[in-house]
Amino acid sequence: MCGIVGLFLKDQSLAPQLGNMLTDMLITMTDRGPDSAGIAIYGAETDGKTKITVQSPTPDTDFVGLADELGKSLGSMVGQTDNDTHTVLEVPAGQFEAARAALAEIRSSVRIMSRGDSLEIYKEVGLPKDVADRFNLSGMSGTHGIGHTRMATESAVTTMGAHPFNTGSDQCLVHNGSLSNHNSLRRKLRREGVVIQTENDTEVGAAYLTWKMMNGATLGEALESSIDDLDGFFTFVVGTKDGFGVVRDPIACKPAVMAETDQYVAFGSEYRALVNLPGIEDARVWEPEPSTVYFWSHNNSPTTHEKAA
Amino acid sequence: MKDMDDQIPRTLPIQSATFSNPINAEIRRAAATGIYDIRGGGAKRKVPHFDDLLFLGASVSRYPLEGYRERCDTSVTLGTRFAKKPIELDIPITIAGMSFGALSGPAKEALGRGASAAGTSTTTGDGGMTPEERGHSSKLVYQYLPSRYGMNPNDLRKADAIEIVVGQGAKPGGGGMLLGQKISDRVAEMRTLPKGIDQRSACRHPDWTGPDDLEIKILELREITDWQVPIYVKVGATRPYYDTALAVKAGADVVVMDGMQGGTAATQDVFIEHVGLPTLSCIRPAVQALQDLGVHREVQLVISGGIRTGADVAKALALGADAVAIGTAALVALGDNDPKWEAEYQKLGTTTGAYDDWHEGQDPAGITTQDPDLAARLNPVDAGRRLRNYLKVMTLEAQTIARACGHNHLHNLEPEDLCALTMEAAAMARVPLAGTSWYPGKEGF
Amino acid sequence: MQTYDLEADGLRGLNSSLQAQSAETNQTNWEIVNPKGSHAIAVGLDAPIEVTVKGSTGYYCAGMNQQATIKVEGSVGPGVAENMMSGQVIVDGDASQYAGATGHGGLLVIKGNASSRCGISMKGIDIVVHGNIGHMSAFMAQAGNLVVCGDAGDALGDSLYEARLFVRGAVKSLGADCIEKEMRPEHLDILKDLLARAGSDAKPEEFKRYGSARQLYNFDVDNSAAY
Numbered sequence: 001m002c003g004i005v006g007l008f009l010k011d012q013s014l015a016p017q018l019g020n021m022l023t024d025m026l027i028t029m030t031d032r033g034p035d036s037a038g039i040a041i042y043g044a045e046t047d048g049k050t051k052i053t054v055q056s057p058t059p060d061t062d063f064v065g066l067a068d069e070l071g072k073s074l075g076s077m078v079g080q081t082d083n084d085t086h087t088v089l090e091v092p093a094g095q096f097e098a099a100r101a102a103l104a105e106i107r108s109s110v111r112i113m114s115r116g117d118s119l120e121i122y123k124e125v126g127l128p129k130d131v132a133d134r135f136n137l138s139g140m141s142g143t144h145g146i147g148h149t150r151m152a153t154e155s156a157v158t159t160m161g162a163h164p165f166n167t168g169s170d171q172c173l174v175h176n177g178s179l180s181n182h183n184s185l186r187r188k189l190r191r192e193g194v195v196i197q198t199e200n201d202t203e204v205g206a207a208y209l210t211w212k213m214m215n216g217a218t219l220g221e222a223l224e225s226s227i228d229d230l231d232g233f234f235t236f237v238v239g240t241k242d243g244f245g246v247v248r249d250p251i252a253c254k255p256a257v258m259a260e261t262d263q264y265v266a267f268g269s270e271y272r273a274l275v276n277l278p279g280i281e282d283a284r285v286w287e288p289e290p291s292t293v294y295f296w297s298h299n300n301s302p303t304t305h306e307k308a309a
Numbered sequence: 310m311k312d313m314d315d316q317i318p319r320t321l322p323i324q325s326a327t328f329s330n331p332i333n334a335e336i337r338r339a340a341a342t343g344i345y346d347i348r349g350g351g352a353k354r355k356v357p358h359f360d361d362l363l364f365l366g367a368s369v370s371r372y373p374l375e376g377y378r379e380r381c382d383t384s385v386t387l388g389t390r391f392a393k394k395p396i397e398l399d400i401p402i403t404i405a406g407m408s409f410g411a412l413s414g415p416a417k418e419a420l421g422r423g424a425s426a427a428g429t430s431t432t433t434g435d436g437g438m439t440p441e442e443r444g445h446s447s448k449l450v451y452q453y454l455p456s457r458y459g460m461n462p463n464d465l466r467k468a469d470a471i472e473i474v475v476g477q478g479a480k481p482g483g484g485g486m487l488l489g490q491k492i493s494d495r496v497a498e499m500r501t502l503p504k505g506i507d508q509r510s511a512c513r514h515p516d517w518t519g520p521d522d523l524e525i526k527i528l529e530l531r532e533i534t535d536w537q538v539p540i541y542v543k544v545g546a547t548r549p550y551y552d553t554a555l556a557v558k559a560g561a562d563v564v565v566m567d568g569m570q571g572g573t574a575a576t577q578d579v580f581i582e583h584v585g586l587p588t589l590s591c592i593r594p595a596v597q598a599l600q601d602l603g604v605h606r607e608v609q610l611v612i613s614g615g616i617r618t619g620a621d622v623a624k625a626l627a628l629g630a631d632a633v634a635i636g637t638a639a640l641v642a643l644g645d646n647d648p649k650w651e652a653e654y655q656k657l658g659t660t661t662g663a664y665d666d667w668h669e670g671q672d673p674a675g676i677t678t679q680d681p682d683l684a685a686r687l688n689p690v691d692a693g694r695r696l697r698n699y700l701k702v703m704t705l706e707a708q709t710i711a712r713a714c715g716h717n718h719l720h721n722l723e724p725e726d727l728c729a730l731t732m733e734a735a736a737m738a739r740v741p742l743a744g745t746s747w748y749p750g751k752e753g754f
Numbered sequence: 755m756q757t758y759d760l761e762a763d764g765l766r767g768l769n770s771s772l773q774a775q776s777a778e779t780n781q782t783n784w785e786i787v788n789p790k791g792s793h794a795i796a797v798g799l800d801a802p803i804e805v806t807v808k809g810s811t812g813y814y815c816a817g818m819n820q821q822a823t824i825k826v827e828g829s830v831g832p833g834v835a836e837n838m839m840s841g842q843v844i845v846d847g848d849a850s851q852y853a854g855a856t857g858h859g860g861l862l863v864i865k866g867n868a869s870s871r872c873g874i875s876m877k878g879i880d881i882v883v884h885g886n887i888g889h890m891s892a893f894m895a896q897a898g899n900l901v902v903c904g905d906a907g908d909a910l911g912d913s914l915y916e917a918r919l920f921v922r923g924a925v926k927s928l929g930a931d932c933i934e935k936e937m938r939p940e941h942l943d944i945l946k947d948l949l950a951r952a953g954s955d956a957k958p959e960e961f962k963r964y965g966s967a968r969q970l971y972n973f974d975v976d977n978s979a980a981y
Binding site: 252253255257270271272273274275276285286287289290 | 790791792793809810811812813829831832847848850851867869870888889
């Protein structure tokens, strides 16, 4: 049970303010989710590099010399940018799996939050405002981002239980609702070899999409099939390197409001989240339909399954 | 040869435990009618219950209090978290929600009279508040249900507390369908329904879903009632830890947890007997949730479902509840299932103690009916006095136990005052098996 | 005219001021600025006053209204005018889900579109939507009139009781036990009155009427799939 916000910029002149706008939206959704908060932000990328955002409960010890040790292990240069309990490691493209294995060896207590060319995920337990402050989220820039405030239902209030969930390279997902078949689906996906780290229902939703895409589905197709295969109540917002998507279950009880102007597409669990966006007074504001996949892309080429609203 | 045959021992007819006569009768009834069995009365099957717990009275290591002379208080205040006017009760036993419509007007009046005389609260039910009920109840809790039958802001403001009903022990997760015999003119008008129809009930509230929405709903109700009265959230016991925690996060003042033995509301037998948790098993997880959130005793916990005696009250409180609610027991105190109506129970195809078709409106005791002739059988003044007497007896019984355990207030009872007779009860109540220091699931063993 | 800045002065002060107004009040006109999507704005009113909300609101705006006329110059979140008893609520923009839920009386006008579950469990309220309505609208609606000048979404009027539904445009699908019914002169009169009061120039003759087939009123095993 939660609050979701999302912001996809059409006008890149707003990019330096993305973190600021998204942070304001996130804090507005505190009542819906006071337990933990997180943000996925698609920022700058470096050619030939993959970003791995990792978290540690003891950054003071874990992050010291981490890039050097990882670089030695991989036999290449690794960049490191610390941010509170998180650090972003830049490894050569194609070396993610090797880096994951090496990290498990050299720092077993760090946990991978995300990986991708441009994606970084920051999430922690605590009030959204405090989480935003510790990472200085409002200072971040990027092309699009998704945020989440969590009121935990049945799974633990932990960093790993916080959203967004990273579902594959440059992919992430947040969820409001409650899935009712996540236990059996988790068992099925684990048998299929998908790594699921928590008892959180949302992670199962994320893993489901990853698994679909591993088997050849586009994100749009994976979202379409989620409508049949996931039981319960959900509003999902997903991010990819180029785009931003929304889908609601057929019953569509969990709230969702969207706004679009020439400058941006924005998502909020409540309209309150959108009220401070520039030009909101004249934006097209609507609610996404049930069982309908919406998708916006910087490439402007949605597939047949990815309906541009 | 014939003589020989007579001497061969024969296989006795053996009734199947799986296909018992009651089961087979139900199969035949379903086959004949095409409708599931609907009844009232909560789960009838035997489940682990408070009877499986015993108190450890004081002796040498602890010292008891003298009965009648040394004080043992019974008061409780519900709704201390946010409400300007919490409900102060003399006894920790309240009357659970039962609707006008399910019950006759005189029966609701009797509940109000009995509860008021005993210093406790009554609760409306589906279908709204009647003036009689308000008038005879010194403290009245107004239920806010998915149907919103008869719901209006004027009655809401007349209430001493608001109980948002998410579920009931008899049917957690259920709406369902009731038969139409009791939709009398007055009931139909109060509910804005055509007379004589089956009542279909929604299982979710019409304008919110989930705890994040519930928080906003609670805000609205508080704004409308000027933050005066406590807001309870009632759930049918299934996932007591999470549901309690989420009710607290959504802003409830009081959590009401109703076990599967609860339920005067009519619903499908299959629902009553196969969905939900025994009352005994839901208290510790609910208390754990309150403790984990640091609000045990600040957000009060009311337990209901199969509370019958002062011992049950004392045990529920010892496990961490702040109060209990009774429904079925209150109806029995009014006169429900009284043997004096045996001949009429027989005519209805049932017997004293087994009568549970409370929704059909033919109650010989005149309690669960809208038939004016039947309803006239219940004198609300006399029935109210019986209920008051019963509540007083339960309270005295609970005090007797609390004093024996050395406590000067019922709320000082604690799990360490208890032991369990069975492994099941030990596991559910998280108190040691009698004579041991162990219960299933206890760490370190 | 009383102007109340919600952002500056808070929800509690707003609602307690509005609720304190009586039938004899001199303060009959109120303007609420900076609503910014806040919840429970102008709930529980019970006086013949006029309240204008300058902007969009969150959940349960005008909830349980009695007598007051509440106008929203923006869009409204879920549950606008829920359980309204009397009075009028007029929304210039769109309404989120549950508009007019369980309302017992009064008139709710949505000048834009209404989302899903518009008029759910309505018990006597009149609702006029100038645009379209979403899925599961008028679910278990008991009494009152729902007028839709545009189109209706899936499962209109599912498990309907005695509420009347009037739709000018297309109905994506009807819910269980909801059927099209004959439009009789008394229905045209109701429509004419409601459209006039709601400021719509739609013609009553352009509408179709839907209502309960009453097949679920008493259980029949042959209908069990519809429950």
